[in-house]
Amino acid sequence: MKIIYTDVLIIGGGLAGLRVATGVKERGHECIVLSLVPPKRSHSAAAQGGMQASLANSKMGEGDNEDVHFSDTIKGSDWGADQEVVRMFVHCAPKAIRQLAQWGVPWTRVQRGAHNSIINAKKVTITEKDEAHGLITARDFGGTKKWRTCYTSDGTGHSMLFAMDNQAKKEKVEVHERLEAISLIHENGRCFGAVARNLMNGELVAYISKATTIATGGYGRIYSVSTNAIICQGIGQAIALETGVATLGNMEAIQFHPTAIVPVGILTTEGCRGDGGLLLDKDGYRFMPDYEPDKKELASRDVVSRRMTEHMRKGKGVKSRYGDHLWLDITILGREHIEKNLREVKEICENFLGIDPAVDWIPVRPTQHYSMGGIRTKYTGESQTLKGLYSCGEAACWDMHGFNRLGGNSVSETVVSGMLVSEYISDFLESPESAMSIHTATVEKFIQKEQDKIDALLFKEDGEDAYVLRRRMEEIMMEKVGIFRNGKDLQEAVDELEELCQRAKNIEVFRSKSRAANPALENAYRTQKMLKVALTVAYGALLRTESRGAHSREDFPKRDDANWLKRTIMTWPNESDTLPSVSYEEIPIANMEMPPGFRGYGKDLTEHHKDTPMRVAAVEAIREKLEAEGASRFEIQNALMPYLEKLPQKYRGINERFGENV
Secondary structure, eight states: EEEEEEEEEEESSHHHHHHHHHHHHHHHHHHHHEEESGGSSGGGGGGOSEEEEEOOSSSSTOOOOOHHHHHHHHHHHHTOOOOHHOOOOOHHHHHHHHHHHHHHHHOOOOSSEEEEEEEEEEEEEEEEEEGGTTTTTOOOOTTTTOOEOSSSOHHHHHHHHHHHHHHHHHHHHHHEEEEEEEEEEEEEEEEEEEEEEEEOOOOOOEEEEEEEEOOOOOGGGGGBSSSTTOOOSSSSHHHTTTTSSEEEEOOOOEEEEEETTTTOBBOOTHHHHHHOOEETTTTBBBBBHHHOOOTTSSSSSHHHHHHHHHHHHIIISSOOTTTOBEEEEEEGOOHHHHHHOOHHHHIIIIIIIIOOTTTTTTTEEEEEEOOOOEEETTTSSSSSSSSSSSEEEGGGOSSSSOOOTTTTTTHHHHHHHHHHHHHHHHHHHGGGGGOOOHHHHHHHHHHHHHHHHHHHHHHOSSSSEEHHHHHHHHHHHHHHHSSSSSSHHHHHHHHHHHHHHHGGGEEESSSSOOOOOOOHHHHHHHHHHHHHHHHHHHHHHHHOOOBBBBBBEBBBOOOOOHHHEEEEEEOOTTTTOOEEEEEEOOOOGGOOSSOOOOOSSSSSBBOOOTTTHHHHHHHHHHHHHHTTTTTTTHHHHHOOOOOOGGGGGGGOOOOOOOOOOO
8 A cells, every 4th residue: 555645735736736736835834736638738727718817918908996896796607606716816917927927827918009900890990008118918808898818919828837747846846747636535524635546557555734725726528619628627526525524516507608619519719709809691791780780790799699699599600511510700800910829729720620720710619618517625625525625726616606607717817816725724734733643544445445446447357348438428418418408408418417417336447457647447436426417417417597697597597586596416325325415505695795686687587685785785775985085995995894804914915006006
């Protein structure tokens, strides 16, 4: 039995995991990062468009600040987000982006003087101030009032990940590659680390730690077509679920990105539309202004995805052997702009479609992209129910996205949540409550349990084919738990997924009986876990009889604050259970700085909560009183919803901007 001890075990080597690692190392604690792939190959590298932070350096970002970013994020979440967490995030995002610049991210910068841009299909001239020259600039993204998305061409995630990995090396972070955590070690409500499997030689290793962090990203690969990397299978969420103690939150909240290329589903960044690209139908007609006359192509992602789907349902899609699609036209931007600011998009189009996007339209349609749900945590990143277990980034339900994420807030969340959670973990490690005592017999029990599961898969005869079960799961999720949902489809999805989950207990590994470097074996045990994750998504969607953000029920089109202003919480208490256990966590209106209102898209179909008018009146009264007394926006905000004391002391300072006297 091989046991490795460390202060902090971090499962996942992307942006969030590496940022936690550098943070705890800076505080003097030892950590080990487990990564399926070399960290620079993590899915974080796929983020193209940018990172949101209210710097207000550029002309089109003037007037931006934490309040505007906060408002955009809450509206984008359709009031499903934790407003205190969002406040913490928007306050720290400018600090995080400037730190990344110090670490080597080559952010695109403001250039003084006049330059041309495309806004609403028209060429306009924007003149940047001399004093802003050389500062980090931003582009437009959907759902935002200001240009706030900072970028490096269209390779933002790539640049951030390489800089973050280099910083981890500088801090001498220990990374164990090609290792997969397959279960958490826990006892009496306390997490002690994980059992990991070496993907090269099949060896099982126990990692014992005072704190364990899951930063494994999303679970998009439970769908047949996704912009996610193939390693984004929800295994982090699954091993937390399988403890029977840790909870998952809002698993039904799945975002579809409007512009993935057809047929392979690779993302073309929202920066294409942010920079002025247009969505066109089969007739070459720009249809988004008909649906959303104000924001057009730059409405929130969930809105644009639904409008595109509605338009194709009307027969306006382009027919192809891969199904209907629409066109993304960035030819209007010109070759120079595309080759400078959208280089990855150009290369994707050339390599996977054989077209030149400076000349040709790009075939696109909405595709599964992001998971707002995940491991439910406190604002500290710690599980609400399993002590010593932390999570951050897309793996977590922190919950700053609610039921829809704004573009650019995801990579921003990875580094902001990572830097904050690393401080909370360090505080935990430096307190008496981190003391732990675990017998080697307990560790051996968990290793043996996983070994028995693997043996059962390898020695089974006349069993099920994991590839068949997995493909059917992916089809069900795509067909019945997609952009538009209804009770009939969701019930059928839950019923069949439940059956598949039962059949998965009888999986046989057909193609190879090797314990080492065996993709068939890996797919077998991952499929068992992925089916549980898929069930949490479908079951949560079936039970939530309303439409909120990316969760759109055709049979319940209203956002029902009266009954559904709450988070879905799921556990899997017993291995013999065929469905997850469900409870709900209220989102209290009385604590909100920004009470529920109209998002500003389409018709207002909200069924308002009885407490909303009271909170709206209270907020307005506080605001009017303090404004009359000459209070600053910081004082007003603090009176409405104090949050600064929850932040680590080092991150509480006020962010400075041009034109704002702080």
